[in-house]
Amino acid sequence: MAQTNQRFRIDHFIVAILLFTMASIAFVNILSRYLFHFSFAATEEITINLFVWVTVIGSGLAFERGGQLGMVTLYNLFSRRFKKFVILFSAALSAVLFLLVDIYMIQAIYQELTIFNATSAALGIPVWIYYIGVPIFSVFVFAGIYRDASVKLGGLKREGGR
Numbered sequence: 323m324a325q326t327n328q329r330f331r332i333d334h335f336i337v338a339i340l341l342f343t344m345a346s347i348a349f350v351n352i353l354s355r356y357l358f359h360f361s362f363a364a365t366e367e368i369t370i371n372l373f374v375w376v377t378v379i380g381s382g383l384a385f386e387r388g389g390q391l392g393m394v395t396l397y398n399l400f401s402r403r404f405k406k407f408v409i410l411f412s413a414a415l416s417a418v419l420f421l422l423v424d425i426y427m428i429q430a431i432y433q434e435l436t437i438f439n440a441t442s443a444a445l446g447i448p449v450w451i452y453y454i455g456v457p458i459f460s461v462f463v464f465a466g467i468y469r470d471a472s473v474k475l476g477g478l479k480r481e482g483g484r
Contacts, residue, residue, distance in 0.1 A: 333379050333462045340376045344369050364444040375455040378463060385416065385466030388473075402478055409478070413471035417464060424457040
């Protein structure tokens with residue numbers, strides 16, 4: 323039997339908890355609809371916002387596993403030195419994109435706290451609570467971008483030379 327080297331990953335754990343919560347909420351809502359002919363309005367609000375958080379963490383996992391879009395055929399034609407540049411440039415652009423997302427979300431959170439004070443329609447929860455997950459969980463996106471670039475640069479190194 324092969325021994326696997328699995329270690330605890332907080333991002334995997336958070337995604338598992340969020341997906342379990344979403345599935346449980348949906349299941350309870352379905353049971354409620356069929357058994358009591360009553361639907362909980364708040365379930366949609368919670369599920370949609372948890373889905374956004376799962377998507378942010380999932381983006382980090384996709385980056386880490388090389389799941390982002392790429393032009394491999396064109397990339398394979400490049401010299402090793404230019405491949406290194408492309409890897410670093412791609413990682414930088416990805417990081418800048420998520421940095422911009424974070425900046426705009428932090429601005430939106432600030433506006434919600436200071437100006438709008440909006441609450442969600444179904445539960446009356448302050449909207450900024452739903453927003454705050456994006457900049458917090460984007461830490462996993464930046465980690466995924468870094469890990470992906472590191473693996474690719476390590477592969478170039480093993481390919482030969484510097």
